[in-house]
Amino acid sequence: QSALTQPASVSGSPGQSITISCTDTSDIGSHILVSWYQQHPGKAPRLLIYEGIHRPSGVSNRFSGSKSGNTASLTISGLQAEDEADYYCCLYGGTSYVFGTGTEVTVV
Amino acid sequence: EGYLVESGGGLVRPGRSLRLSCEASGFSFDDYDMHWVRQAPGKGLEWVSGITWDGSHSDYAASLKGRFTISRDNAQNSLYLEIHSLRPEDTALYYCVAGKFSTSYIDFWGQGARVTVSS
Numbered sequence: 001q002s003a004l005t006q007p008a009s010v011s012g013s014p015g016q017s018i019t020i021s022c023t024d025t026s027d028i029g030s031h032i033l034v035s036w037y038q039q040h041p042g043k044a045p046r047l048l049i050y051e052g053i054h055r056p057s058g059v060s061n062r063f064s065g066s067k068s069g070n071t072a073s074l075t076i077s078g079l080q081a082e083d084e085a086d087y088y089c090c091l092y093g094g095t096s097y098v099f100g101t102g103t104e105v106t107v108v
Numbered sequence: 109e110g111y112l113v114e115s116g117g118g119l120v121r122p123g124r125s126l127r128l129s130c131e132a133s134g135f136s137f138d139d140y141d142m143h144w145v146r147q148a149p150g151k152g153l154e155w156v157s158g159i160t161w162d163g164s165h166s167d168y169a170a171s172l173k174g175r176f177t178i179s180r181d182n183a184q185n186s187l188y189l190e191i192h193s194l195r196p197e198d199t200a201l202y203y204c205v206a207g208k209f210s211t212s213y214i215d216f217w218g219q220g221a222r223v224t225v226s227s
Contacts, residue, residue: 032212035214037214050213095160
Protein backbone atom coordinates (compact mmCIF):
# COMPACT_ATOMS: atom_id res chain seq x y z
CA GLN A 1 0.00 0.00 0.00
CA SER A 2 1.40 3.37 -1.00
CA ALA A 3 1.85 6.19 1.46
CA LEU A 4 2.31 9.63 -0.06
CA THR A 5 4.40 12.11 1.89
CA GLN A 6 4.23 15.85 1.30
CA PRO A 7 5.91 18.70 3.16
CA ALA A 8 3.53 20.07 5.79
CA SER A 9 4.02 23.63 4.62
CA VAL A 10 5.66 25.66 1.88
CA SER A 11 5.82 29.42 1.69
CA GLY A 12 6.86 31.97 -0.88
CA SER A 13 6.63 35.62 -1.78
CA PRO A 14 4.32 36.96 -4.47
CA GLY A 15 5.78 36.34 -7.89
CA GLN A 16 8.09 33.54 -6.73
CA SER A 17 7.89 29.89 -7.76
CA ILE A 18 7.42 27.09 -5.27
CA THR A 19 7.42 23.32 -5.65
CA ILE A 20 5.48 20.82 -3.58
CA SER A 21 6.80 17.28 -3.56
CA CYS A 22 4.82 14.08 -3.19
CA THR A 23 6.96 11.04 -2.41
CA ASP A 24 5.67 7.49 -2.48
CA THR A 25 7.11 5.08 0.07
CA SER A 26 6.83 2.24 -2.43
CA ASP A 27 6.54 3.00 -6.11
CA ILE A 28 4.44 5.87 -7.39
CA GLY A 29 4.20 4.08 -10.71
CA SER A 30 3.12 5.86 -13.83
CA HIS A 31 2.62 9.60 -13.68
CA ILE A 32 -0.77 9.21 -15.31
CA LEU A 33 -2.06 7.86 -12.02
CA VAL A 34 -1.19 11.05 -10.14
CA SER A 35 -3.51 14.02 -9.69
CA TRP A 36 -3.32 17.17 -7.59
CA TYR A 37 -6.10 19.02 -5.76
CA GLN A 38 -6.32 22.50 -4.30
CA GLN A 39 -8.47 23.20 -1.26
CA HIS A 40 -9.20 26.67 0.05
CA PRO A 41 -10.35 26.97 3.69
CA GLY A 42 -13.95 25.92 4.11
CA LYS A 43 -14.24 24.80 0.50
CA ALA A 44 -14.31 21.49 -1.29
CA PRO A 45 -11.13 20.47 -3.11
CA ARG A 46 -10.88 21.04 -6.83
CA LEU A 47 -8.89 19.25 -9.51
CA LEU A 48 -5.70 21.10 -10.39
CA ILE A 49 -3.58 18.59 -12.33
CA TYR A 50 -4.56 15.22 -13.77
CA GLU A 51 -2.49 12.37 -15.18
CA GLY A 52 0.55 13.94 -13.59
CA ILE A 53 1.01 16.83 -16.00
CA HIS A 54 -2.31 17.98 -17.49
CA ARG A 55 -4.39 20.98 -16.43
CA PRO A 56 -8.19 20.94 -16.68
CA SER A 57 -9.70 23.85 -18.53
CA GLY A 58 -9.98 26.85 -16.28
CA VAL A 59 -6.84 26.10 -14.27
CA SER A 60 -4.11 28.70 -14.60
CA ASN A 61 -0.99 27.74 -16.53
CA ARG A 62 0.97 28.89 -13.47
CA PHE A 63 0.32 25.40 -12.12
CA SER A 64 2.36 22.55 -13.54
CA GLY A 65 2.98 18.93 -12.62
CA SER A 66 5.94 16.63 -13.08
CA LYS A 67 7.38 13.33 -11.87
CA SER A 68 10.87 12.05 -11.26
CA GLY A 69 11.50 8.61 -9.85
CA ASN A 70 9.26 8.03 -6.85
CA THR A 71 8.37 11.68 -6.48
CA ALA A 72 5.63 13.69 -8.15
CA SER A 73 5.79 17.46 -7.92
CA LEU A 74 3.50 20.43 -8.27
CA THR A 75 5.06 23.78 -9.18
CA ILE A 76 3.27 27.07 -8.75
CA SER A 77 4.89 29.86 -10.73
CA GLY A 78 4.26 33.57 -10.20
CA LEU A 79 2.82 32.93 -6.75
CA GLN A 80 -0.30 34.97 -5.98
CA ALA A 81 -2.23 35.64 -2.78
CA GLU A 82 -5.13 33.52 -4.07
CA ASP A 83 -2.81 30.50 -4.18
CA GLU A 84 -2.87 30.30 -0.38
CA ALA A 85 -4.55 26.96 0.16
CA ASP A 86 -3.94 23.32 0.99
CA TYR A 87 -2.67 21.08 -1.79
CA TYR A 88 -3.00 17.31 -2.00
CA CYS A 89 -1.43 14.82 -4.34
CA CYS A 90 -3.42 11.69 -5.08
CA LEU A 91 -2.55 8.28 -6.48
CA TYR A 92 -5.18 6.20 -8.23
CA GLY A 93 -5.16 2.52 -7.38
CA GLY A 94 -7.67 1.15 -9.88
CA THR A 95 -10.68 1.17 -7.58
CA SER A 96 -9.33 3.39 -4.83
CA TYR A 97 -7.37 6.52 -4.14
CA VAL A 98 -4.52 7.35 -1.80
CA PHE A 99 -4.14 10.98 -0.86
CA GLY A 100 -0.93 12.65 0.17
CA THR A 101 -0.53 14.14 3.62
CA GLY A 102 -1.27 17.62 2.31
CA THR A 103 0.75 20.83 2.06
CA GLU A 104 -0.29 24.23 3.33
CA VAL A 105 0.93 26.98 1.01
CA THR A 106 1.43 30.41 2.50
CA VAL A 107 2.10 33.56 0.50
CA VAL A 108 4.23 35.81 2.69
CA GLU B 109 -20.20 20.94 -14.95
CA GLY B 110 -21.26 18.27 -12.53
CA TYR B 111 -23.02 18.83 -9.26
CA LEU B 112 -23.06 16.61 -6.23
CA VAL B 113 -25.22 17.31 -3.19
CA GLU B 114 -24.77 15.26 -0.03
CA SER B 115 -27.35 14.81 2.69
CA GLY B 116 -27.94 12.71 5.78
CA GLY B 117 -25.20 14.03 8.04
CA GLY B 118 -25.69 15.14 11.61
CA LEU B 119 -24.93 14.46 15.26
CA VAL B 120 -25.01 10.75 16.05
CA ARG B 121 -24.38 8.76 19.21
CA PRO B 122 -21.49 6.28 19.21
CA GLY B 123 -22.57 2.83 18.15
CA ARG B 124 -25.47 4.04 16.03
CA SER B 125 -25.78 3.87 12.24
CA LEU B 126 -26.11 6.54 9.61
CA ARG B 127 -26.89 6.67 5.90
CA LEU B 128 -25.42 9.38 3.73
CA SER B 129 -26.91 10.16 0.33
CA CYS B 130 -25.52 12.01 -2.65
CA GLU B 131 -27.60 13.27 -5.55
CA ALA B 132 -25.80 13.91 -8.83
CA SER B 133 -26.75 16.21 -11.69
CA GLY B 134 -25.18 17.87 -14.70
CA PHE B 135 -23.31 14.82 -15.96
CA SER B 136 -23.96 11.24 -17.07
CA PHE B 137 -23.98 9.57 -13.69
CA ASP B 138 -23.61 6.05 -15.05
CA ASP B 139 -20.39 7.01 -16.86
CA TYR B 140 -18.71 7.70 -13.54
CA ASP B 141 -17.19 5.67 -10.75
CA MET B 142 -18.27 7.19 -7.46
CA HIS B 143 -16.45 7.50 -4.17
CA TRP B 144 -16.67 8.85 -0.67
CA VAL B 145 -13.75 10.86 0.70
CA ARG B 146 -13.73 12.18 4.25
CA GLN B 147 -11.86 14.90 6.09
CA ALA B 148 -11.68 14.98 9.85
CA PRO B 149 -11.60 18.45 11.43
CA GLY B 150 -8.25 20.09 10.72
CA LYS B 151 -6.94 16.98 8.98
CA GLY B 152 -6.23 15.82 5.45
CA LEU B 153 -8.27 13.94 2.89
CA GLU B 154 -8.95 10.23 3.38
CA TRP B 155 -10.46 7.98 0.73
CA VAL B 156 -13.24 5.91 2.29
CA SER B 157 -14.94 3.83 -0.36
CA GLY B 158 -15.63 3.60 -4.08
CA ILE B 159 -18.05 1.87 -6.45
CA THR B 160 -17.75 1.29 -10.18
CA TRP B 161 -20.03 3.00 -12.70
CA ASP B 162 -22.27 -0.05 -12.97
CA GLY B 163 -22.22 -0.97 -9.30
CA SER B 164 -20.51 -4.28 -10.03
CA HIS B 165 -17.51 -3.67 -7.78
CA SER B 166 -16.92 -1.76 -4.60
CA ASP B 167 -13.88 -1.17 -2.48
CA TYR B 168 -13.16 0.14 1.00
CA ALA B 169 -10.23 1.58 2.91
CA ALA B 170 -8.64 -1.33 4.75
CA SER B 171 -9.08 0.29 8.15
CA LEU B 172 -12.82 0.78 7.57
CA LYS B 173 -13.84 -2.53 6.04
CA GLY B 174 -16.84 -4.13 7.67
CA ARG B 175 -18.57 -0.99 9.01
CA PHE B 176 -19.13 0.88 5.75
CA THR B 177 -21.36 -0.07 2.82
CA ILE B 178 -21.42 1.85 -0.43
CA SER B 179 -24.18 1.54 -3.00
CA ARG B 180 -25.63 3.45 -5.94
CA ASP B 181 -28.88 3.76 -7.86
CA ASN B 182 -28.20 4.84 -11.42
CA ALA B 183 -31.90 5.33 -12.11
CA GLN B 184 -31.99 7.93 -9.34
CA ASN B 185 -28.51 9.39 -10.03
CA SER B 186 -27.73 8.70 -6.40
CA LEU B 187 -24.89 7.36 -4.28
CA TYR B 188 -25.18 6.11 -0.72
CA LEU B 189 -22.91 5.29 2.21
CA GLU B 190 -24.11 3.38 5.23
CA ILE B 191 -21.93 3.62 8.31
CA HIS B 192 -22.51 1.22 11.17
CA SER B 193 -21.19 1.17 14.73
CA LEU B 194 -20.18 4.80 14.49
CA ARG B 195 -17.12 5.84 16.46
CA PRO B 196 -15.94 9.30 17.53
CA GLU B 197 -13.07 8.97 15.04
CA ASP B 198 -15.64 8.81 12.21
CA THR B 199 -16.36 12.48 12.88
CA ALA B 200 -15.59 14.20 9.59
CA LEU B 201 -16.90 16.00 6.54
CA TYR B 202 -17.86 13.31 4.05
CA TYR B 203 -17.45 14.28 0.40
CA CYS B 204 -19.20 12.55 -2.46
CA VAL B 205 -16.88 12.56 -5.49
CA ALA B 206 -17.02 11.41 -9.11
CA GLY B 207 -14.31 10.13 -11.42
CA LYS B 208 -15.08 9.18 -15.00
CA PHE B 209 -14.80 5.50 -15.78
CA SER B 210 -11.29 4.55 -17.04
CA THR B 211 -9.73 7.79 -15.81
CA SER B 212 -7.51 8.21 -12.76
CA TYR B 213 -8.75 11.43 -11.23
CA ILE B 214 -11.70 13.02 -9.48
CA ASP B 215 -13.66 15.40 -11.66
CA PHE B 216 -16.40 16.53 -9.30
CA TRP B 217 -16.70 17.10 -5.56
CA GLY B 218 -19.75 17.77 -3.46
CA GLN B 219 -19.72 20.30 -0.63
CA GLY B 220 -19.72 17.56 1.97
CA ALA B 221 -21.99 16.17 4.66
CA ARG B 222 -20.84 16.76 8.23
CA VAL B 223 -20.99 13.78 10.55
CA THR B 224 -20.32 14.28 14.25
CA VAL B 225 -20.17 11.23 16.49
CA SER B 226 -20.51 12.16 20.12
CA SER B 227 -22.43 11.17 23.20
